[in-house]
Amino acid sequence: MTRYLKPEQRRWFIVGIIFLAIIFNYIDRQLVSILKPTLKDAFDMDDSGYALVVNIFTICYAIMYPISGWLVDKFGPGKVMFWGILTWGAASIGGGISRTFGQFAFFRGMLGLGEPTNFPSQIKAITVWFSGKLRATANSLSVAGSSIGAIIAPPLVAWIAITYGWHHAFIWTGVAAFVIALLWLIVYREPPKKIAEKASSSTGMSRTTAFKWSELWGKKSMWGILLIRFISDPVWYFCLFWLPGYLQEDSGLSLAQIGMVGWIPFLVADLGGIATSAWSDSMIRK
Numbered sequence: 001m002t003r004y005l006k007p008e009q010r011r012w013f014i015v016g017i018i019f020l021a022i023i024f025n026y027i028d029r030q031l032v033s034i035l036k037p038t039l040k041d042a043f044d045m046d047d048s049g050y051a052l053v054v055n056i057f058t059i060c061y062a063i064m065y066p067i068s069g070w071l072v073d074k075f076g077p078g079k080v081m082f083w084g085i086l087t088w089g090a091a092s093i094g095g096g097i098s099r100t101f102g103q104f105a106f107f108r109g110m111l112g113l114g115e116p117t118n119f120p121s122q123i124k125a126i127t128v129w130f131s132g133k134l135r136a137t138a139n140s141l142s143v144a145g146s147s148i149g150a151i152i153a154p155p156l157v158a159w160i161a162i163t164y165g166w167h168h169a170f171i172w173t174g175v176a177a178f179v180i181a182l183l184w185l186i187v188y189r190e191p192p193k194k195i196a197e198k199a200s201s202s203t204g205m206s207r208t209t210a211f212k213w214s215e216l217w218g219k220k221s222m223w224g225i226l227l228i229r230f231i232s233d234p235v236w237y238f239c240l241f242w243l244p245g246y247l248q249e250d251s252g253l254s255l256a257q258i259g260m261v262g263w264i265p266f267l268v269a270d271l272g273g274i275a276t277s278a279w280s281d282s283m284i285r286k
Contacts, residue, residue, distance in 0.1 A: 007194075011129040013187050015138050018122045019145040021085055021180050025118050026149030027156065028092045028111060028173050029057070029240065034157045034258060036245030038166050043101040053108050054241050060112030069120040077121035077128075078188045082181055084117025089177025096170030129191050133285060140277030147270030151263040154244065158259030239265060 032039060036050060043049070071080045091114055094107035122142050130138045160169040216222060244262050247253045253261070 007192050010187065010189065011138075011191070014125055014129060015142055017180065017183050017187055018081075018118075018125065018142040019148075021081070021118055021177075021184070022122070022142060022145030023149035023152065024173055024176050024180060025088070025115050026146050026240075027153045028088060028177070029115065030150060030153040030244075031092070031095070031157055031169055031173065032057075032108065033241045033244045034154055034255075034262065035161060035166050035169065037248050038161065038255070039104075042166065043104055045101055049101065050245070053105050056105050057108045057112040058237065060109045061116055064113045065116040065120075068116045071117070072120040072124045076190065077125040078184075078190070080117050081121035081125075081188075082185050084114050084121065085177050085181040085184065087114030087117075089174045089181065090114075092170050092174030092177060094174075096167045096174065125188070133281065136277045136281045136284070140274050144270055144274055147266045147273060150240065150266035151270065154262030155259040158255050158262075162255060 032050070032053060040046065040050060045053075068080065068084070088111050091107045091110035094110065095104055098104040098107060123139070126135055126139050126142060157169045160172060243265075244258050247258060247262065248255065
Protein backbone atom coordinates (compact mmCIF):
# COMPACT_ATOMS: atom_id res chain seq x y z
CA MET A 1 0.00 0.00 0.00
CA THR A 2 2.83 2.40 0.83
CA ARG A 3 4.16 2.25 -2.73
CA TYR A 4 1.17 4.36 -3.78
CA LEU A 5 2.05 7.14 -1.32
CA LYS A 6 3.16 10.41 -2.85
CA PRO A 7 6.54 11.65 -1.54
CA GLU A 8 4.83 14.58 0.22
CA GLN A 9 2.59 12.05 2.03
CA ARG A 10 5.32 9.50 2.73
CA ARG A 11 7.52 12.00 4.52
CA TRP A 12 4.79 12.73 7.08
CA PHE A 13 4.25 9.00 7.60
CA ILE A 14 8.00 8.78 8.27
CA VAL A 15 7.68 11.58 10.83
CA GLY A 16 4.78 9.71 12.44
CA ILE A 17 6.76 6.47 12.81
CA ILE A 18 9.77 8.35 14.20
CA PHE A 19 7.38 9.97 16.67
CA LEU A 20 6.13 6.54 17.79
CA ALA A 21 9.67 5.19 18.00
CA ILE A 22 10.84 8.05 20.21
CA ILE A 23 7.77 7.63 22.44
CA PHE A 24 8.69 4.03 23.19
CA ASN A 25 12.37 4.93 23.30
CA TYR A 26 11.60 7.07 26.33
CA ILE A 27 9.10 4.65 27.86
CA ASP A 28 11.73 1.90 27.73
CA ARG A 29 14.37 4.02 29.45
CA GLN A 30 11.93 5.27 32.11
CA LEU A 31 10.82 1.81 33.15
CA VAL A 32 13.57 1.55 35.77
CA SER A 33 12.83 4.93 37.35
CA ILE A 34 9.08 4.36 37.63
CA LEU A 35 9.59 0.84 39.00
CA LYS A 36 12.64 1.71 41.12
CA PRO A 37 11.30 0.46 44.51
CA THR A 38 9.92 -2.70 42.89
CA LEU A 39 13.18 -3.45 41.07
CA LYS A 40 15.25 -2.82 44.18
CA ASP A 41 13.23 -5.52 45.95
CA ALA A 42 13.27 -7.88 42.97
CA PHE A 43 17.06 -7.76 42.52
CA ASP A 44 17.99 -7.09 46.16
CA MET A 45 19.80 -3.83 45.38
CA ASP A 46 20.14 -0.51 47.18
CA ASP A 47 20.44 2.98 45.70
CA SER A 48 24.07 2.28 44.76
CA GLY A 49 22.99 -0.75 42.76
CA TYR A 50 20.27 1.27 41.08
CA ALA A 51 22.79 4.01 40.28
CA LEU A 52 25.08 1.37 38.76
CA VAL A 53 22.29 0.14 36.48
CA VAL A 54 21.53 3.73 35.41
CA ASN A 55 25.22 4.45 34.79
CA ILE A 56 25.69 1.29 32.73
CA PHE A 57 22.84 2.43 30.50
CA THR A 58 24.12 6.02 30.33
CA ILE A 59 27.73 5.10 29.56
CA CYS A 60 26.70 2.67 26.81
CA TYR A 61 24.34 5.32 25.47
CA ALA A 62 27.08 7.99 25.41
CA ILE A 63 29.61 5.70 23.72
CA MET A 64 27.14 4.57 21.08
CA TYR A 65 25.90 8.05 20.17
CA PRO A 66 28.84 9.11 17.91
CA ILE A 67 29.11 5.57 16.55
CA SER A 68 25.42 5.72 15.62
CA GLY A 69 25.97 8.97 13.74
CA TRP A 70 28.80 7.38 11.76
CA LEU A 71 26.65 4.32 11.00
CA VAL A 72 23.78 6.52 9.76
CA ASP A 73 26.13 8.44 7.45
CA LYS A 74 27.55 5.18 6.11
CA PHE A 75 24.46 2.97 5.83
CA GLY A 76 21.56 5.44 5.91
CA PRO A 77 18.77 6.03 8.43
CA GLY A 78 16.56 3.25 7.06
CA LYS A 79 18.82 0.35 8.01
CA VAL A 80 20.33 1.82 11.16
CA MET A 81 17.04 2.82 12.74
CA PHE A 82 15.47 -0.56 11.92
CA TRP A 83 18.24 -2.55 13.60
CA GLY A 84 18.46 -0.08 16.45
CA ILE A 85 14.78 -0.46 17.29
CA LEU A 86 15.07 -4.25 17.13
CA THR A 87 18.05 -4.10 19.50
CA TRP A 88 16.35 -1.99 22.12
CA GLY A 89 13.15 -4.02 21.81
CA ALA A 90 15.12 -7.20 22.51
CA ALA A 91 16.89 -5.47 25.41
CA SER A 92 13.58 -4.44 26.96
CA ILE A 93 12.21 -7.98 26.72
CA GLY A 94 15.50 -9.25 28.15
CA GLY A 95 15.09 -6.96 31.15
CA GLY A 96 11.62 -8.37 31.70
CA ILE A 97 12.80 -11.98 31.77
CA SER A 98 15.97 -11.31 33.82
CA ARG A 99 16.31 -13.21 37.06
CA THR A 100 19.59 -11.82 38.41
CA PHE A 101 21.06 -8.36 38.87
CA GLY A 102 23.83 -9.15 36.37
CA GLN A 103 21.36 -10.18 33.68
CA PHE A 104 19.27 -7.08 34.26
CA ALA A 105 22.32 -4.78 34.15
CA PHE A 106 23.48 -6.45 30.91
CA PHE A 107 20.18 -5.81 29.16
CA ARG A 108 20.09 -2.17 30.35
CA GLY A 109 23.52 -1.78 28.77
CA MET A 110 22.18 -3.37 25.60
CA LEU A 111 19.31 -0.86 25.69
CA GLY A 112 21.88 1.94 25.94
CA LEU A 113 23.63 0.62 22.83
CA GLY A 114 20.41 0.35 20.82
CA GLU A 115 18.55 3.54 21.68
CA PRO A 116 21.01 6.19 20.36
CA THR A 117 20.51 4.95 16.79
CA ASN A 118 17.08 6.59 16.85
CA PHE A 119 18.20 10.22 17.01
CA PRO A 120 20.93 10.43 14.31
CA SER A 121 18.57 8.46 12.06
CA GLN A 122 15.76 10.90 12.82
CA ILE A 123 17.95 13.93 12.07
CA LYS A 124 19.22 12.42 8.81
CA ALA A 125 15.76 11.36 7.65
CA ILE A 126 14.27 14.79 8.37
CA THR A 127 17.20 16.52 6.66
CA VAL A 128 16.92 14.58 3.40
CA TRP A 129 13.10 14.63 3.28
CA PHE A 130 12.33 18.23 4.30
CA SER A 131 13.49 21.65 3.14
CA GLY A 132 14.66 24.30 5.60
CA LYS A 133 11.23 25.95 5.78
CA LEU A 134 9.62 22.83 7.27
CA ARG A 135 12.59 21.07 8.82
CA ALA A 136 12.34 22.50 12.33
CA THR A 137 8.61 21.76 12.50
CA ALA A 138 9.09 18.17 11.28
CA ASN A 139 12.00 17.73 13.67
CA SER A 140 10.10 19.13 16.64
CA LEU A 141 7.10 16.90 15.94
CA SER A 142 9.42 13.90 15.87
CA VAL A 143 11.35 14.83 19.00
CA ALA A 144 8.11 15.67 20.82
CA GLY A 145 7.80 11.92 21.14
CA SER A 146 10.40 12.11 23.91
CA SER A 147 8.19 14.25 26.12
CA ILE A 148 5.04 12.39 25.05
CA GLY A 149 6.78 9.15 26.00
CA ALA A 150 7.72 10.66 29.35
CA ILE A 151 4.07 11.70 29.82
CA ILE A 152 2.66 8.30 28.86
CA ALA A 153 5.23 6.24 30.77
CA PRO A 154 4.07 6.82 34.39
CA PRO A 155 0.40 5.88 33.95
CA LEU A 156 1.09 3.14 31.40
CA VAL A 157 3.93 1.45 33.29
CA ALA A 158 2.13 1.79 36.63
CA TRP A 159 -1.03 0.21 35.20
CA ILE A 160 0.80 -2.71 33.58
CA ALA A 161 2.92 -3.37 36.68
CA ILE A 162 -0.02 -3.20 39.09
CA THR A 163 -2.30 -5.30 36.86
CA TYR A 164 0.09 -7.89 35.44
CA GLY A 165 3.44 -7.52 37.23
CA TRP A 166 6.61 -5.55 36.53
CA HIS A 167 7.98 -8.19 34.13
CA HIS A 168 5.14 -7.48 31.70
CA ALA A 169 5.94 -3.75 31.59
CA PHE A 170 9.34 -4.55 30.06
CA ILE A 171 8.04 -7.28 27.77
CA TRP A 172 5.08 -5.30 26.39
CA THR A 173 7.19 -2.27 25.52
CA GLY A 174 9.74 -4.53 23.84
CA VAL A 175 7.03 -6.10 21.69
CA ALA A 176 5.81 -2.61 20.78
CA ALA A 177 9.33 -1.78 19.56
CA PHE A 178 9.24 -4.80 17.23
CA VAL A 179 5.95 -3.57 15.74
CA ILE A 180 7.42 -0.09 15.18
CA ALA A 181 10.49 -1.60 13.51
CA LEU A 182 8.20 -3.46 11.10
CA LEU A 183 6.30 -0.26 10.29
CA TRP A 184 9.59 1.54 9.64
CA LEU A 185 10.75 -1.24 7.33
CA ILE A 186 7.50 -0.98 5.35
CA VAL A 187 7.28 2.82 5.10
CA TYR A 188 10.78 4.26 4.96
CA ARG A 189 12.40 4.84 1.57
CA GLU A 190 15.17 7.13 0.44
CA PRO A 191 13.65 10.37 -0.93
CA PRO A 192 13.19 10.75 -4.70
CA LYS A 193 15.71 12.96 -6.49
CA LYS A 194 13.43 16.00 -6.67
CA ILE A 195 12.71 15.99 -2.91
CA ALA A 196 16.36 15.33 -2.04
CA GLU A 197 17.62 18.17 -4.25
CA LYS A 198 15.12 20.61 -2.77
CA ALA A 199 16.10 19.61 0.76
CA SER A 200 19.84 19.84 0.09
CA SER A 201 19.57 23.17 -1.75
CA SER A 202 17.91 24.75 1.30
CA THR A 203 21.02 23.99 3.37
CA GLY A 204 23.33 25.46 0.77
CA MET A 205 25.28 22.24 0.26
CA SER A 206 25.18 19.08 -1.79
CA ARG A 207 24.21 15.78 -0.18
CA THR A 208 27.70 14.53 -1.08
CA THR A 209 29.40 17.32 0.89
CA ALA A 210 31.33 15.85 3.81
CA PHE A 211 33.20 17.32 6.76
CA LYS A 212 36.55 16.16 7.99
CA TRP A 213 36.66 15.72 11.76
CA SER A 214 39.13 18.58 12.10
CA GLU A 215 36.77 20.91 10.22
CA LEU A 216 33.79 19.82 12.29
CA TRP A 217 35.48 20.56 15.63
CA GLY A 218 36.59 23.95 14.35
CA LYS A 219 33.02 25.21 14.00
CA LYS A 220 31.67 27.51 16.72
CA SER A 221 28.12 26.19 16.23
CA MET A 222 29.34 22.68 17.12
CA TRP A 223 30.84 23.88 20.40
CA GLY A 224 27.72 25.92 21.11
CA ILE A 225 25.52 22.84 20.75
CA LEU A 226 27.84 20.78 22.96
CA LEU A 227 27.87 23.46 25.66
CA ILE A 228 24.07 23.75 25.68
CA ARG A 229 23.63 19.99 25.88
CA PHE A 230 26.30 19.69 28.58
CA ILE A 231 24.29 22.09 30.73
CA SER A 232 20.76 20.88 29.96
CA ASP A 233 21.09 17.09 29.57
CA PRO A 234 22.17 16.29 33.16
CA VAL A 235 19.06 18.04 34.50
CA TRP A 236 16.80 16.18 32.05
CA TYR A 237 18.31 12.77 32.84
CA PHE A 238 18.25 13.44 36.57
CA CYS A 239 14.49 14.04 36.33
CA LEU A 240 14.00 10.95 34.16
CA PHE A 241 15.89 8.51 36.34
CA TRP A 242 15.51 9.81 39.91
CA LEU A 243 12.32 11.84 40.26
CA PRO A 244 9.76 8.97 40.16
CA GLY A 245 11.74 6.94 42.70
CA TYR A 246 12.15 9.93 44.99
CA LEU A 247 8.43 10.64 44.92
CA GLN A 248 7.71 7.04 45.94
CA GLU A 249 10.44 6.45 48.49
CA ASP A 250 10.75 9.86 50.13
CA SER A 251 7.45 11.61 49.44
CA GLY A 252 5.23 8.63 50.17
CA LEU A 253 3.46 8.34 46.81
CA SER A 254 2.34 4.90 45.72
CA LEU A 255 3.00 3.47 42.26
CA ALA A 256 -0.62 4.19 41.35
CA GLN A 257 -0.23 7.81 42.45
CA ILE A 258 2.94 8.15 40.37
CA GLY A 259 0.85 7.05 37.42
CA MET A 260 -1.54 9.88 38.17
CA VAL A 261 0.90 12.81 38.61
CA GLY A 262 4.33 11.73 37.32
CA TRP A 263 3.63 12.97 33.81
CA ILE A 264 3.03 16.66 34.67
CA PRO A 265 6.61 18.05 34.31
CA PHE A 266 7.03 16.36 30.96
CA LEU A 267 3.79 17.78 29.58
CA VAL A 268 5.16 21.28 30.16
CA ALA A 269 8.45 20.28 28.47
CA ASP A 270 6.55 18.93 25.47
CA LEU A 271 4.50 22.11 24.98
CA GLY A 272 7.59 24.26 25.29
CA GLY A 273 9.55 22.19 22.77
CA ILE A 274 6.87 22.39 20.08
CA ALA A 275 6.22 26.10 20.65
CA THR A 276 9.87 27.15 20.49
CA SER A 277 10.55 25.06 17.37
CA ALA A 278 7.55 26.57 15.60
CA TRP A 279 8.91 29.98 16.58
CA SER A 280 12.25 29.00 15.00
CA ASP A 281 10.51 28.12 11.71
CA SER A 282 8.62 31.40 11.82
CA MET A 283 11.87 33.37 12.13
CA ILE A 284 13.44 31.42 9.25
CA ARG A 285 10.49 32.21 6.98
CA LYS A 286 10.85 35.90 7.80
